Amino acid sequence: MPFASPLALLGLLFVPAVVAMYLLRLRRTETIVPSTLLWQRLAADVEANAPWQKLRRSLLFLLQLLLVAILAFLAARPFVERPAGLARDLVVIVDTSASMAATDVPPDRLGAAKQAAIDALKDLPSGGKVSVIEAGRTARIVTTGTSDLGRVRQAIESIRPTVSRGDLGDALALAQQLAIQSGDAEVLVATDAALAVPPTTKVDAPIRVLRVGDARGSRNQAIVALAVRTSPTLTRSVFVSVANLDLESATRRVEVWGDDRLLETRTITIDPQARADVIIDDVPADASILDVRLVAGDAADTTARPDLLAIDDRAWAVVPPVRDRNILLVGPGDPYLETALSYLPNSRLFGLTPAEYPAGAVRKDGTSWDLIIFEGTVPATLPSTPILAIAPPTSSGLGEVTGTLTNPGIATLGTDEPILRYVDLSTTHIAKAQKMTLPAWARTVIPGPKGAPLLYSGVRAGLPTAVLAFEPRQSDLPLEVAFPILLANLTGELLGGSAAPTTAVKPGDPVVLTVPAGAAGLHVVAPDGNAVDLLPGAAGGLTVTYTRTDQLGIYVATPIAAPAASGAAGASARSSAAPSPPAASGAASPAAGASGGLGQGVDASAPIRFAVDLFDVDESAIAPGPNRVLEDLGKARIAPGASGEPGASGGPAAAIDPAAGRPNARDELWIPIVLLVLVGLCVEWSLYHRDAVLRMWRRVTGRLRRTGGA
């Protein structure tokens, strides 16, 4: 019998040591007795009259020798060989997509896939190397090229499910990279083959699919869309779309929860492979987080079966805050601008001519403006509110005007600029613009020629401020769809309302979050309570990118107050308010307006919430697919004994069978040996302690007898 560690047989040298110890025997304990009269010849009598005694001692000795020999044998790792069923270099891909959480096989598909992958390792040839790739939204190498099967098992066991759409193509590409380095490679894919994105990557190695999941396991219904619509009359509606991906119709109940209160339930019956939409109106205005759950059938119907995938039975939505913002437009009047501004949600637009300002800007209700837009004019004294200045004619605190630009071109735009999100300026032409110098407090949003910004934004004296260097009517921008989006983004930042994503985020997608003015960064708390602090990469950066969106649910980002920065902001706010001259009539208090405007325009302490939802019909379709989809991507397997055959799709097969020089698989025999050792130990223990057990038994029975007699 071959041994993996034959040197360990040196442990047999302990056998003479045991013999020596047995011969030397142990020192006897001296005990004083009244007389040795009755003990004389007793030992000899016992030996002579009870051969079992001799045998028992010999048996103990033999057992000890046997145990030493077996332990040495065990340490030498004996094994038996058999033909290997796998290639020498094995790449194990474990699908961790959301559909692998289906429970049609216990404990779930991922658990079964991991077990199948571990079981398959038994066929690995001796010295074979294994790489493990976790195939989630992206591929991740868990372990690479190791022959330590314990480590491989541990790596496979460590794989956790994800809630995102899986992409086996990425993992196959990695597997291809690993396979091309080896002459004898094979790819094992442990998956349910319910592929949301069918991979197309070819692999220059045979692919074997360890398919898990019940072939009839398609019983799944999923929430595939959730939207909250706020109407101008401040009523809200919830739109839920539920897809039945089963081959049978299903009755499910939709529960809408608002801030952990059950708001509405609807029971729906959905045809197979169809969708049902549910619209629930009159959602309470105070509900900030909506949690929609899909539960099994009607509450009274106890026979309804839950579906096999739970993670797509729940979705969340953040209800956008509803508050009317008051925007004052000061200028001669631009119909394009006014029209675009009038379509901003939850906002009320007021207009004044430059002559009417600032006297006419005093609000009767004591509140302040959330935003003042100066179009083609700049007041002598800047109000302490967020400001958007459009084509300022003269230099002011908003920026220095150094001239005019004619037909200025738009330079390369930044890709992560939140104001330019969804804004396409590639066809925009500008006839005339003010030539501005970028102030220290601002960043360039739309760069112009020679460093002259066409749009810049920033926090001036603690107040969000932006300057557009050209009048919209001096360009074709108002005629483009980008104009209202740009205005919405711009006013959103100035009003402090665009910090959070407005739509649900896909699991795994990065989220760009805007850091509110006066905050040093964001403290983001995931649904499971794990938190991370995000700080802008560059000094003065206004956005951070959060990438750990690997859980479904609501994420809450709280601004981190920077002690120095907030103090400075407060100080600057006060300093800017101080020189503002009070209104002559005293009816309006710019100082009060300043503080109110600051408070209402940007709430630096308000948390930013966003939801991560699956909303993936393809991933929710959990019916296992055919193996061929994946196996055809690999090289054809050569039948044993065949010299070669054309590959199915992976190109011509190698003329030489790589399995020919492949070592055998080894089955180590440690389990039966360990069992043997345990049995031996038990026998030795029982022999050694037989007297003690019997004594105890006699003592107990004697006591019971005496108690019974009494």
Add this chain to the structure above:
Amino acid sequence: MTMTDGREPDRAAAGARTATSGPPAPAAKGPDGKPAFLPSDVDPTVFDETFLRQLERLLLLMRAPVRGGLKGGRRSVKRGQSVEFADYREYALGDDLRQLDWNVLARLEKLFVKLFIEEEDVTITILLDGSKSMASGRPDKLQFAKRAAAALGYIGLASEDKVAVSVLGGRSARRRTALRGSGRVFRLLADLSAISAAEGPTDLVAAARHAAAQLTGRGVVILISDLLDPAADRIIRELASTRSELIVLHVLSPDELDPPLEGDLRLVDVETGESIDVTADLATIDAYRGRLAAWKESFAQLAARRQATYVDLSTDVPLNELIFAELRRRRVLG
């Protein structure tokens, strides 16, 4: 009879009891904690307050049959040889016709014989094994033997028999002065208190032979010993061959009856210092028990053959049980 005739001076000083009333109730205590009436030469650790209470109780319970005393002694007397009338008994075939009461025959026309109290002077000799092996065991065998001797001796004294204590140690027997009358109980206790285990080995056979030679006349010999001697059977033979009736109280401690030994041991003889290696597993202990049982059985059979009485005792038997149950059951006491 003077005060020194059998009465202890301090017993007289205590003066609480008469000679026939036995030991006083052990209420008052001296400064050293022992009963005030207890003579100084009585070992209070052996004859402690509990023992004295038991002795007191023994006297009360034995008062009615006290005349019976040790039955062994009574069986050997010739009935009707004294002058003091005791009772009538119906005539049985073989009775001496000279003992017939002719007056009763004439009056009632029935045959009755007259019974008389015997007056033979019976000596009860207590042979106490004083070998070193007796000083071992839990409870201590020698202490148990002293208490048993005290109890039996007290019964003898209460029966107006002569009681003599002889200690077997070394190769000889040291016989103490014979005592008579229950008033000598403290002397008996003092004699027993003075007994200690012999240093060095004891030849029980030689000592018993020596004790047998000291016996005078008929009587009762009570041997209290652990009989841990290779020739212990010869002791019984020697003593049984005397004219006295032999009672053997074979005393062993629970440790010897059921040795709590375990493992690989070297057993050292407390008397001889010899050692023996034993692996005390259950089989060995079982074999020991078997050997012990056979050993005791051999003594019992030997005693039966020699018309002696053999009683095997464990030192954990309470004195009450020893006197009122064990010895009565074995027909040592009437």
